[in-house]
Amino acid sequence: MLPFPNFAYEAPDRLEDALAIAAAPGTRIVAGGTDLLPSIKHRLFTPATLLSLRRLEELATITETADGGLAIGAMATLRAIRRSPLVLERYPALAEACRTIGTGTIQAMGTLGGNVMLDTRCLFYNQPAGWRASIGGCLKAEGNICHVAPKGKGCYAAHSADSIPSLWLYGASIELASPSGTRQVTIADLYDEDGRTWVKTQPGEILTRILLPAPSAPVVHRKLRLRNAIDYGMLLVAVQRDGVGARAVLSAIGPQPILVQVAAAGDLAEASYKAAKPLGTHAIASVWRKQMVRVEVKRALAAL
Ligand SMILES: Cc1cc2nc3c(=O)[nH]c(=O)nc-3n(C[C@H](O)[C@H](O)[C@H](O)COP(=O)(O)OP(=O)(O)OC[C@H]3O[C@@H](n4cnc5c(N)ncnc54)[C@H](O)[C@@H]3O)c2cc1C
Numbered sequence: 001m002l003p004f005p006n007f008a009y010e011a012p013d014r015l016e017d018a019l020a021i022a023a024a025p026g027t028r029i030v031a032g033g034t035d036l037l038p039s040i041k042h043r044l045f046t047p048a049t050l051l052s053l054r055r056l057e058e059l060a061t062i063t064e065t066a067d068g069g070l071a072i073g074a075m076a077t078l079r080a081i082r083r084s085p086l087v088l089e090r091y092p093a094l095a096e097a098c099r100t101i102g103t104g105t106i107q108a109m110g111t112l113g114g115n116v117m118l119d120t121r122c123l124f125y126n127q128p129a130g131w132r133a134s135i136g137g138c139l140k141a142e143g144n145i146c147h148v149a150p151k152g153k154g155c156y157a158a159h160s161a162d163s164i165p166s167l168w169l170y171g172a173s174i175e176l177a178s179p180s181g182t183r184q185v186t187i188a189d190l191y192d193e194d195g196r197t198w199v200k201t202q203p204g205e206i207l208t209r210i211l212l213p214a215p216s217a218p219v220v221h222r223k224l225r226l227r228n229a230i231d232y233g234m235l236l237v238a239v240q241r242d243g244v245g246a247r248a249v250l251s252a253i254g255p256q257p258i259l260v261q262v263a264a265a266g267d268l269a270e271a272s273y274k275a276a277k278p279l280g281t282h283a284i285a286s287v288w289r290k291q292m293v294r295v296e297v298k299r300a301l302a303a304l
């Protein structure tokens with residue numbers, strides 16, 4: 001069993017106390033811990049203080065908003081979301097995305113906030129410290145070369161959070177709180193093009209709510225993975241019709257989810273295939289994953 005390094009642990013029951021702790025250097029926020037705690041054991045993060053949000057009950061609610069949308073607290077669990085009658089009725093693709101994350105126990109602990117903020121993933125990075133040391137680390141941790149693209153200066157670790165393609169097409173935003181106030185960022189603007197920095201939030205900001213406007217058009221979510229349980233997606237696709245046109249958000253193929261938009265729905269699968277450039281961050285061949293973009297987009301359109 002891999003031991004934890006030493007760190008201080010705080011679990012305040014008032015948001016203003018949490019914001020003060022989050023602002024201190026060396027603090028890392030933990031929600032359900034399903035991704036962060038294994039990463040700490042792998043020494044990918046060595047926080048001075050772990051700030052748990054589990055006692056902030058106001059962050060775990062799912063409520064209707066005045067405009068016919070929903071406000072989902074960052075600490076709402078994946079299980080609560082996939083079972084929520086409001087989510088099932090208005091945003092079924094989000095419920096479906098949560099249903100296919102990890103396992104039932106992970107969905108019981110893991111939160112939507114943690115999913116939105118999820119670190120990017122790579123075959124050469126999500127490994128125990130000894131494994132990484134054996135290859136000299138990489139640009140994202142402890143090293144000075146990328147094993148996926150050795151001539152490149154960037155990191156291509158894949159954005160792999162299942163909720164994001166459907167949240168993007170539903171027009172979702174997030175609310176971020178800090179001691180100086182709150183601000184909103186759309187899901188479409190949230191992610192960075194480098195897998196080392198992945199999310200454009202400021203240090204110390206706490207994600208408090210995910211805001212969904214009233215649904216405009218149906219969305220279909222599809223996930224391609226090795227086994228139909230536990231595994232992360234090697235390709236995530238969400239699709240929406242837009243009048244005679246259509247749009248897709250593709251993820252798990254690069255550091256940022258990407259939007260593909262076409263004027264005629266019949267062109268969406270080919271345009272998505274051309275836009276997708278998966279690299280060797282996954283154990284499965286990139287060539288096949290690219291081919292599957294076309295297939296999965298066609299399947300999603302057929303399901304729509
Ligand atoms: C076996 C296994 C399989 C998995 N499969 C999948 C999968 O198929 N798809 C998938 O998307 N995920 C998968 N996961 C990852 C994870 O379980 C989910 O992404 C989950 O939603 C993460 O939520 P959490 O609350 O546990 O986040 P945590 O692990 O607590 O945190 C994740 C990250 O978000 C940050 N964070 C969390 N909450 C906040 C907040 N409110 N404000 C600011 N920062 C915050 C943390 O600092 C951390 O960097 C899997 C994990 C395991 C162990």
Ligand code: SF4
Nearest residue numbers: 122138146155156157
């Ligand atoms: S893409 Fe390259 S730099 Fe990024 S985690 Fe993988 S090997 Fe490391």
